[in-house]
Amino acid sequence: VTARTAETRAVERANQAFYDAIENSDLDALEAVVLTGPLAESVSTVHPGWPVLRGRAEVMRSYALIMANTEYIQFFLTDVEVAVDGDAALVTCTENILTGGPAEEDGSTGSLVGGLVVATNVFRRTSEGWRLWAHHGSPVLAEEDDDESGVAADDAEDVDEALAEGSGADPLGGVLGEDGDKGGGSDVLDDRPGDDDTEE
Amino acid sequence: VTARTAETRAVERANQAFYDAIENSDLDALEAVVLTGPLAESVSTVHPGWPVLRGRAEVMRSYALIMANTEYIQFFLTDVEVAVDGDAALVTCTENILTGGPAEEDGSTGSLVGGLVVATNVFRRTSEGWRLWAHHGSPVLAEEDDDESGVAADDAEDVDEALAEGSGADPLGGVLGEDGDKGGGSDVLDDRPGDDDTEE
Numbered sequence: 539v540t541a542r543t544a545e546t547r548a549v550e551r552a553n554q555a556f557y558d559a560i561e562n563s564d565l566d567a568l569e570a571v572v573l574t575g576p577l578a579e580s581v582s583t584v585h586p587g588w589p590v591l592r593g594r595a596e597v598m599r600s601y602a603l604i605m606a607n608t609e610y611i612q613f614f615l616t617d618v619e620v621a622v623d624g625d626a627a628l629v630t631c632t633e634n635i636l637t638g639g640p641a642e643e644d645g646s647t648g649s650l651v652g653g654l655v656v657a658t659n660v661f662r663r664t665s666e667g668w669r670l671w672a673h674h675g676s677p678v679l680a681e682e683d684d685d686e687s688g689v690a691a692d693d694a695e696d697v698d699e700a701l702a703e704g705s706g707a708d709p710l711g712g713v714l715g716e717d718g719d720k721g722g723g724s725d726v727l728d729d730r731p732g733d734d735d736t737e738e
Numbered sequence: 739v740t741a742r743t744a745e746t747r748a749v750e751r752a753n754q755a756f757y758d759a760i761e762n763s764d765l766d767a768l769e770a771v772v773l774t775g776p777l778a779e780s781v782s783t784v785h786p787g788w789p790v791l792r793g794r795a796e797v798m799r800s801y802a803l804i805m806a807n808t809e810y811i812q813f814f815l816t817d818v819e820v821a822v823d824g825d826a827a828l829v830t831c832t833e834n835i836l837t838g839g840p841a842e843e844d845g846s847t848g849s850l851v852g853g854l855v856v857a858t859n860v861f862r863r864t865s866e867g868w869r870l871w872a873h874h875g876s877p878v879l880a881e882e883d884d885d886e887s888g889v890a891a892d893d894a895e896d897v898d899e900a901l902a903e904g905s906g907a908d909p910l911g912g913v914l915g916e917d918g919d920k921g922g923g924s925d926v927l928d929d930r931p932g933d934d935d936t937e938e
Contacts, residue, residue: 584856589878590819590830621777623777630782656788660826660828660860660872674874676786678787678789679787
């Protein structure tokens with residue numbers, strides 16, 4: 539195991555610990571993952587669809603709130619990519635989320651809902667290990683095709699094709715709603731490569 | 739000017755240069771902002787509502803696509819916060835976006851659409867200045883109140899209040915749609931402080 543690989547794995551573990559803490563509704567475990575010290579005030583989090591929350595205390599409160607209002611949640615991480623440079627590490631991943639609504643009045647389990655969120659997580663190296671500096675999660679609003687990979691597209695050919703076709707990608711991914719251009723950014727990613735560039 | 743302040747300003751300028759490049763549809767200017775070198779493959783971008791795009795070439799192609807399909811776009815950045823630590827810098831900000839749809843058939847200007855996006859931008863220090871390592875933008879789906887500040891909430895009291903009220907914040911910010919709990923994460927942020935704290 540090279541030092542580089544060991545570092546990458548350490549960051550991966552920190553990233554997994556972050557999601558495990560939320561999954562287990564374990565605020566103490568989350569406290570252990572989130573950065574403390576001089577940078578604590580600059581810790582930031584964006585929950586999907588939310589504005590930015592800043593400062594460790596504020597971020598922790600939001601998780602306490604979420605945990606208190608979540609009956610059940612499970613993260614299946616896919617497409618996890620880690621890049622380490624010096625004392626900073628960048629993780630991008632796809633959160634395949636399964637979450638349960640509140641229990642029914644008769645006590646039965648609430649309905650399960652699935653969701654696709656992409657995250658950018660920034661970690662800092664500390665004397666005690668890698669700690670989360672910033673988390674940004676956002677909903678994937680692009681339409682899915684039948685491809686079962688479930689991972690984010692990372693094939694340059696898609697963008698090339700979309701460019702050639704002149705599909706209407708817009709910088710807001712069509713999220714503004716008013717704009718009739720329904721294609722939006724999703725066109726670029728609709729036709730995901732399961733295998734290769736032999737697309738119709 | 740302290741070294742710290744000078745650094746922060748340099749990062750702010752790099753962040754502004756990033757948005758200026760998109761606003762001016764200037765791909766060369768954008769090339770100059772985005773990180774090159776050994777980390778180029780790990781450069782990542784999430785456009786609002788999109789999956790993750792990875793690798794400098796892929797990211798640049800997506801911007802070329804967006805520029806080619808955007809008649810008009812303007813970013814008013816608010817709530818810009820910069821934290822510098824060593825060779826990494828974290829920027830969070832709110833992008834108040836004004837964008838124009840395609841021109842009408844009669845040649846008149848397309849309709850303008852506004853949107854609120856929050857961004858987490860990660861910069862790396864290089865010998866040539868600060869360069870963008872990661873950008874993650876996402877739509878703010880929380881309902882706005884009448885507060886005209888237009889900035890993201892950063893007041894801990896909001897979360898406390900929401901906690902006390904037991905509003906149904908969920909980790910997906912209600913973006914999954916199926917879940918009838920319309921309150922979602924937005925409740926936490928509805929009541930935004932215009933001027934509460936004495937923060938810069």
